[in-house]
Amino acid sequence: MKTGIITTDTCLNHNTGHGHPERADRVSVIIKNLKKIKNKNLVWKKSKKYNTKYLEIAHNINYIKEVKKSFPKKGLFFLDGDTIISPGSKEASSDAVGSIIAAIDGVQNKEFKNAFCAVRPPGHHAEKNKAMGFCIYNNVAVGAHYLIDKYKFNKVAIIDFDVHHGNGTQDIFHDSEKVLYISTHQYPYYPGTGNQSEKGKHNNIFNIPLPAGTTSEEYLNAYEHVLKKLKEFKPEFILFSAGFDGHKDDPLAQFQLKSRDFYDLTKRTLSLAKLHCNGKVVSILEGGYDLNALQESTEMHVSALLEFN
Numbered sequence: 001m002k003t004g005i006i007t008t009d010t011c012l013n014h015n016t017g018h019g020h021p022e023r024a025d026r027v028s029v030i031i032k033n034l035k036k037i038k039n040k041n042l043v044w045k046k047s048k049k050y051n052t053k054y055l056e057i058a059h060n061i062n063y064i065k066e067v068k069k070s071f072p073k074k075g076l077f078f079l080d081g082d083t084i085i086s087p088g089s090k091e092a093s094s095d096a097v098g099s100i101i102a103a104i105d106g107v108q109n110k111e112f113k114n115a116f117c118a119v120r121p122p123g124h125h126a127e128k129n130k131a132m133g134f135c136i137y138n139n140v141a142v143g144a145h146y147l148i149d150k151y152k153f154n155k156v157a158i159i160d161f162d163v164h165h166g167n168g169t170q171d172i173f174h175d176s177e178k179v180l181y182i183s184t185h186q187y188p189y190y191p192g193t194g195n196q197s198e199k200g201k202h203n204n205i206f207n208i209p210l211p212a213g214t215t216s217e218e219y220l221n222a223y224e225h226v227l228k229k230l231k232e233f234k235p236e237f238i239l240f241s242a243g244f245d246g247h248k249d250d251p252l253a254q255f256q257l258k259s260r261d262f263y264d265l266t267k268r269t270l271s272l273a274k275l276h277c278n279g280k281v282v283s284i285l286e287g288g289y290d291l292n293a294l295q296e297s298t299e300m301h302v303s304a305l306l307e308f309n
Contacts, residue, residue: 001041001110001112001113001309002041002042002043002111002112002113002309003041003042003043003112003113003114003115003116003302003305003306003309004043004044004045004103004106004107004111004112004114004115004116005034005042005043005044005045005115005116005118005302006045006046006047006099006100006102006103006106006115006116006117006118006119007027007031007044007046007047007099007117007118007119008046008047008092008095008096008098008099008119009046010047010088010091010092010095011024011027011092011095011096011119011120011121012024012027012028012088012092013086013087013088013089013091013092014085014086014088014089014092014093014120014121015076015084015086015087015088015089016076016084016086016134017076017084017086020084021134021251021252021289022120022121022122022134022287022289024120025291026120026285026288026289026291026294027118027119027120027285029291029294029295030118030285030294030295030298031118032295033295033298033299034118034298034299034302037299037302037303037306039306041306041309042302042306043106043111043112045102045103045106045111046102047095047096047098047099047101047102047119048098048101048102048105049098050097050098050101050146052064054097054101054142054145054146054149054150055097055137055142057142057145057149058128058137058138058141058142058145058172059126059128059129059137059138059172060128060129062129063128063129063130067079067093067131067136067137068090070085071085071087071089071090072085072086072087073087074087079131079136080130080131080132080133082132082133082134083131083132083133083134083135083136085136089121089136092120092121093121093136093137094137095119096117096119096120096121096123096137096139096284097123097137097139097142099117099119099139099284100117100139100140100142100143100146100239100282100284101142101143101146103115103116103117103143103282103284104143104146104147104151104237104282107237107280107281107282108151108280112309113279113280113308113309114270114273114279114280114281114282114283114305114308114309115281115282115283115305116242116282116283116284116285116298116301116302116305117139117282117283117284117285118285118298119139119284119285120285121134121135121136121137122134122135122139122243122285122286122287123135123136123137123138123139123140123141123142123168123169123241123284123286124138124140124160124162124164124166124167124168124169124241124243124286125164125166125167125168125191126138126141126168127167127168127171127172128168128171128172130168132167132168132191133164133167133190133191134287135168138168138169138172139284140158140160140166140169140239140241140284141158141168141169141172141173143239143282143284144156144158144173144179144239147237147239148178148179151237153178153236153237154178154236155178155180155233155234155235155236155237156178156179156180156235156236156237156238156239157179157180157182157230157233157235157237157238157239158173158179158180158181158182158238158239158240158241159182159226159230159238159239159240159241159269160181160182160183160184160185160240160241160243160286161183161184161240161241161242161243161246161262161265162183162185162241162242162243162244162245162246162286162287163185163186163189163243163245163246163250163252163253163255163287164185164186164189164190164191164243164245164252164253164287165183165185165187165189165191165193165194165207165209166181166183166185166241166286167191167192167193167194169181169183169241170183170193170194170198170200170205170207173200173204173205174200174201174205175200175201175202176200176201176202176204177202177204179204180204180206180229180230180233180235181200181204181205181206182206182207182208182226182229182230183206183207183208183241184208184210184219184222184223184226184246185207185208185209185210186209186210186211186212186214186246186253186254186255187207187209187210187211188209189212189253194207194209195207195209196208196209206225206226206229208222208225208226210222210255212253212254212255213254213255213256214246214255214256214257215256216256216257216258216260216261219246219255219257219261219265220261220264220265223265223268226269227268227269227272230269230272230276231272231276234276235273235276235277236276236277236280237277237280237281237282238269238273238277238280238281238282239281239282239283239284240266240269240281240282240283240284241284241286242283242284242285242286242298242301243285243286243287243288244262244285244287244288244293244294244297244298244301245286245287245288245289246261247259247288247290247293247294247297248293249290249292249293250287250288250289250290250293251289251290252287252289259293259296259297259299259300260300261300262297262298262300262301262304263300263301263303263304264304266283266300266301266304266305267304267307267308269281270304270305270307270308273308274308279308281305283301283305285298
């Protein structure tokens, strides 16, 4: 079986303004680097059109209408202090959601075993009613709802290894019995959520807060708790909120991870995925703001995905 790489041309048109860390180069360096991998098991695909009802399950309809009205005809508009949109953001944000839909369909239709969506804007800070932290729509949340609604899954696990807590994903699935949300993140830090005491209505939220300066060894030891929780849950499908800003070179946080660590955590997770959900895994890009670290780390992540075919 193969690994899908899903990307969009439109994500490069999402302009966040000069000097913003969440910029188009983030995706272009990933794509350029992954194109160098000469492996017949790597399948390239574009985002796909989808029924907007899936967006409306994850987000409040009034929020979606408000965002659509906010996309400017020219120049930039601030949805919040960090989240900037431009005319190109309308298509880019919709296509980012469409990428995870395309990836899930590809896995379900056995086109590939697993997939990585190299897209932007990211999504995990976007709450049901609020844009936040560079995020407009919560891509991974829409994907989880799509799995439940379209494919009738009852146990979807979201593993968020971005260095920042995915407050948006936690907000959307706080009351869900069908979705387990697990996050490893620097704490206390932006966005201020992610305490261990935040467990969700059905004990379906599992936060693993870690201090600034967390090393590779400390992180991978903590990641064993992620795997333990996954074993208990026995997911039918796993989604990764794949943020690579835990890297030691990243300017926006203080973890000390190396590029190789993203290979290790992916490989460990896939071993469990093989046991519980026939290896069904879809990953989507969240953070990661040092371009060299980002291209190295995503290559490690994709290498692990490829090995498990």
